[in-house]
Amino acid sequence: MSETTIEKIIKKFPDAGRDSLIPILQEVQNIDGYLSRNAVLEIGKYLQLPASKIYGVATFYNQFRFQPLGKYHITVCRGTACHVKGSATVLSILEQELKIKAGQTTRDGLFSLEVVACIGACGLAPVISINGTFYAQVDNNKIRQILRDYRKNDSIAVQNN
Amino acid sequence: MIEIEVNNRKVKAEAGEMILSALERAGVKVPTLCHMKDLVPSGACRICSVEVEGYKNLVPSCSYPVLEGMKIKTNSPRAIRARKTIIELLLANHLQDCLYCVRNGDCELQTLAIQYGVREKRYLADRCEHFLDMSSPAIVRDQNRCILCGKCVRVCEEIMGVSAIDFINRGSKTVIAPAFNQSMNVSSCINCGQCVMVCPTGALREKSSLKEVTDALHDPDKFVIVQHAPALSVTLAEEFGMKPGADIDKKIVNAFRRLGFNRVFDTSYSADLTIMEEASELVSRIQSNGVLPMMTSCSPGWIKYVEQFYPEFIPNISTCKSPQQMLGALIKNYYAQNEGLDPAKVFSVAIMPCTAKKFEAKRPEMSWNNIADIDAVLTTRELARLIKMYGIEFDSLVPNEPDMPFGKRSSAGKLFGGTGGVMEAAIRTAHYLITNREMDDLVVKEVRGLKGIKEMKITIDGMVLGVAVASGIMNAQKILEEIKAGRNDLHFIEVMTCPGGCIAGGGQPFNTDQKKITARMQALYSIDQNEITRASHLNKAVADLYKDFLEKPLSERSHQLLHTHYSEREVMV
Numbered sequence: 001m002s003e004t005t006i007e008k009i010i011k012k013f014p015d016a017g018r019d020s021l022i023p024i025l026q027e028v029q030n031i032d033g034y035l036s037r038n039a040v041l042e043i044g045k046y047l048q049l050p051a052s053k054i055y056g057v058a059t060f061y062n063q064f065r066f067q068p069l070g071k072y073h074i075t076v077c078r079g080t081a082c083h084v085k086g087s088a089t090v091l092s093i094l095e096q097e098l099k100i101k102a103g104q105t106t107r108d109g110l111f112s113l114e115v116v117a118c119i120g121a122c123g124l125a126p127v128i129s130i131n132g133t134f135y136a137q138v139d140n141n142k143i144r145q146i147l148r149d150y151r152k153n154d155s156i157a158v159q160n161n
Numbered sequence: 162m163i164e165i166e167v168n169n170r171k172v173k174a175e176a177g178e179m180i181l182s183a184l185e186r187a188g189v190k191v192p193t194l195c196h197m198k199d200l201v202p203s204g205a206c207r208i209c210s211v212e213v214e215g216y217k218n219l220v221p222s223c224s225y226p227v228l229e230g231m232k233i234k235t236n237s238p239r240a241i242r243a244r245k246t247i248i249e250l251l252l253a254n255h256l257q258d259c260l261y262c263v264r265n266g267d268c269e270l271q272t273l274a275i276q277y278g279v280r281e282k283r284y285l286a287d288r289c290e291h292f293l294d295m296s297s298p299a300i301v302r303d304q305n306r307c308i309l310c311g312k313c314v315r316v317c318e319e320i321m322g323v324s325a326i327d328f329i330n331r332g333s334k335t336v337i338a339p340a341f342n343q344s345m346n347v348s349s350c351i352n353c354g355q356c357v358m359v360c361p362t363g364a365l366r367e368k369s370s371l372k373e374v375t376d377a378l379h380d381p382d383k384f385v386i387v388q389h390a391p392a393l394s395v396t397l398a399e400e401f402g403m404k405p406g407a408d409i410d411k412k413i414v415n416a417f418r419r420l421g422f423n424r425v426f427d428t429s430y431s432a433d434l435t436i437m438e439e440a441s442e443l444v445s446r447i448q449s450n451g452v453l454p455m456m457t458s459c460s461p462g463w464i465k466y467v468e469q470f471y472p473e474f475i476p477n478i479s480t481c482k483s484p485q486q487m488l489g490a491l492i493k494n495y496y497a498q499n500e501g502l503d504p505a506k507v508f509s510v511a512i513m514p515c516t517a518k519k520f521e522a523k524r525p526e527m528s529w530n531n532i533a534d535i536d537a538v539l540t541t542r543e544l545a546r547l548i549k550m551y552g553i554e555f556d557s558l559v560p561n562e563p564d565m566p567f568g569k570r571s572s573a574g575k576l577f578g579g580t581g582g583v584m585e586a587a588i589r590t591a592h593y594l595i596t597n598r599e600m601d602d603l604v605v606k607e608v609r610g611l612k613g614i615k616e617m618k619i620t621i622d623g624m625v626l627g628v629a630v631a632s633g634i635m636n637a638q639k640i641l642e643e644i645k646a647g648r649n650d651l652h653f654i655e656v657m658t659c660p661g662g663c664i665a666g667g668g669q670p671f672n673t674d675q676k677k678i679t680a681r682m683q684a685l686y687s688i689d690q691n692e693i694t695r696a697s698h699l700n701k702a703v704a705d706l707y708k709d710f711l712e713k714p715l716s717e718r719s720h721q722l723l724h725t726h727y728s729e730r731e732v733m734v
Contacts, residue, residue, distance in 0.1 A: 037341060040340070040341075050318075050323075050324035050325075050327075050340070050349070051340035051341070051349075052324050052325060052326055052327040052338075052339055052340040052348075052349075053318075053324060053327055054340070055327065055329060055340040055341055055342075056327035056328050056329055059329050059330045059331070060328075060330070060331045061331075066341070
């Protein structure tokens with residue numbers, strides 16, 4: 001994120017104190033998809049808060065991420081219905097396949113993984129969503145197939161460009 | 162005053178005070194793991210909970226105020242059971258290897274487990290495995306031993322004003338770590354070690370150099386030289402059961418000889434040398450319109466603090482190396498040559514009340530001709546461990562004289578051990594340098610004592626000097642902000658990173674409290690009272706060094722060996 005964008009966001013909060021920290025963090029993440037180190041430092045300078053404090057607050061909440069979103073952002077529903085239908089396994093398969101943990105992004109920047117409480121599609125449990133597209137009743141094999149398809153389509157798209 | 166009842170005993174309490182402080186005064190001890198005197202209670206650990214008649218729940222005594230007629234039971238079965246359960250839960254999430262822990266026998270959690278008779282593992286939990294952060298040259302962070310009491314976070318933020326660490330993540334995944342869960346070496350940590358002093362377990366500890374030192378002591382090719390800091394002789398005694406403030410200067414010399422050190426020197430000598438250089442630098446800055454106010458450079462935590470948070474004040478810091486580094490440079494580049502020793506075979510050890518000194522010794526600037534000034538730094542605690550390991554009975558030690566020439570000191574150099582000491586020593590010598598005569602009364606009362614900020618105007622030969630002494634970084638920060646806002650009546654500022662100075666440093670014995678610090682300070686003052694040589698410029702060994710080697714203060718040789726430079730640091734602040 002360029003400094004000017006952060007400055008722009010900060011300008012929306014004149015005379016902000018530490019109580020404005022979370023709204024500012026949310027705004028930054030809305031625009032950029034994550035909280036960069038630079039953003040944390042800039043916000044710290046503005047609010048006169050140490051980076052450790054800001055990082056401490058941000059990591060307390062699930063909503064903040066510290067890596068840029070992947071090209072394909074996967075959200076895993078860990079709501080009650082999905083849990084009963086085995087979403088814990090779904091998450092661990094995704095983590096294994098992508099070799100990342102929830103909250104992280106693959107090194108090639110293709111996939112990022114996020115856990116959410118409930119995406120309101122309990123009838124489809126266990127459900128994941130990739131860039132807003134829902135995949136219902138996923139299991140081991142389905143997940144591997146979905147990821148394969150995304151990788152294939154992506155490399156075709158890259159070649160065509 | 163109000164009256165409360167504690168364990169069926171009538172006790173007086175002050176309205177508004179917390180139950181815990183009333184209990185303490187009444188001689189009733191309730192354990193705490195997170196309580197910090199003089200700071201707002203955090204109520205994090207709940208170990209101090211007591212039962213109050215008519216209250217449904219147990220009450221955390223550290224953070225609940227007394228009320229008239231309160232009937233408190235500190236040892237009701239319910240309170241005891243609650244405390245024991247908390248201890249058991251903490252242990253369930255704790256590394257179970259006390260025998261291998263540096264705090265074994267000196268750990269607050271262990272002590273509580275003993276006192277409350279924990280005899281079985283009732284809770285089996287999946288413990289989070291955390292990596293061991295050994296990245297810092299001064300402090301080891303081991304989250305596997307952390308009980309999340311938060312004292313380190315609070316001391317770092319509220320006492321030191323650094324905030325290098327904080328609680329990261331939530332719930333069972335919580336850890337104490339620097340911003341972005343980075344390692345300590347790239348954080349804004351200034352290595353002061355105050356977090357180590359308050360840690361109830363072994364989660365934060367000094368990076369030990371004992372192995373390097375014992376290896377060197379038994380290496381026939383190494384010539385091992387030791388120097389010890391001014392604050393050491395008035396604190397080490399506590400580790401051997403003596404009363405706070407006992408001065409065992411000469412006994413320590415004997416202990417060093419019995420440990421096998423080839424030469425024993427006194428850092429107070431190079432404190433005298435520092436004063437000669439620093440006072441000359443101050444006079445020269447004043448006479449040549451240099452950058453003022455000048456700030457002291459002997460406290461390495463403070464140096465890193467300025468480099469990170471106030472780089473605009475780097476030109477204000479005296480270019481003098483600290484006494485530890487000055488003596489290190491002289492040992493390798495003067496003493497070794499005089500004695501016909503190969504500097505590469507000299508192993509130079511410094512015993513310091515400080516963890517930041519470990520960092521300072523590793524700074525790349527602290528060397529000459531690719532030979533490091535200092536090879537290893539041990540804290541007061543590590544030295545005590547070494548003496549005990551080598552089976553040296555402290556009572557059997559007869560006083561010994563240190564080796565010359567770097568064993569000779571004035572009591573001004575000794576005063577470096579406490580806040581205001583550098584200032585007092587500098588004033589004594591600056592007075593002489595400017596007027597060519599001694600002060601009528603050498604004691605400078607205005608800069609003595611443990612107050613946070615001490616200021617005075619001192620007139621020397623018609624020249625009015627504004628001086629300030631900051632005890633603890635937070636107080637220094639206040640002065641820096643005043644200067645930024647335009648204050649310009651100060652010429653010289655002494656800063657000690659730790660509140661109280663080196664006698665309260667991060668390498669000192671655990672359980673250091675205000676009473677002990679006061680006793681140690683008093684010990685320094687009485688040493689000064691009883692000494693014949695009480696000013697740095699009167700130290701004959703320092704004068705000889707100038708005659709034989711350095712020529713004069715701020716000479717080219719001095720600049721090569723005794724002065725240094727600082728640079729802005731990019732860290733997550």
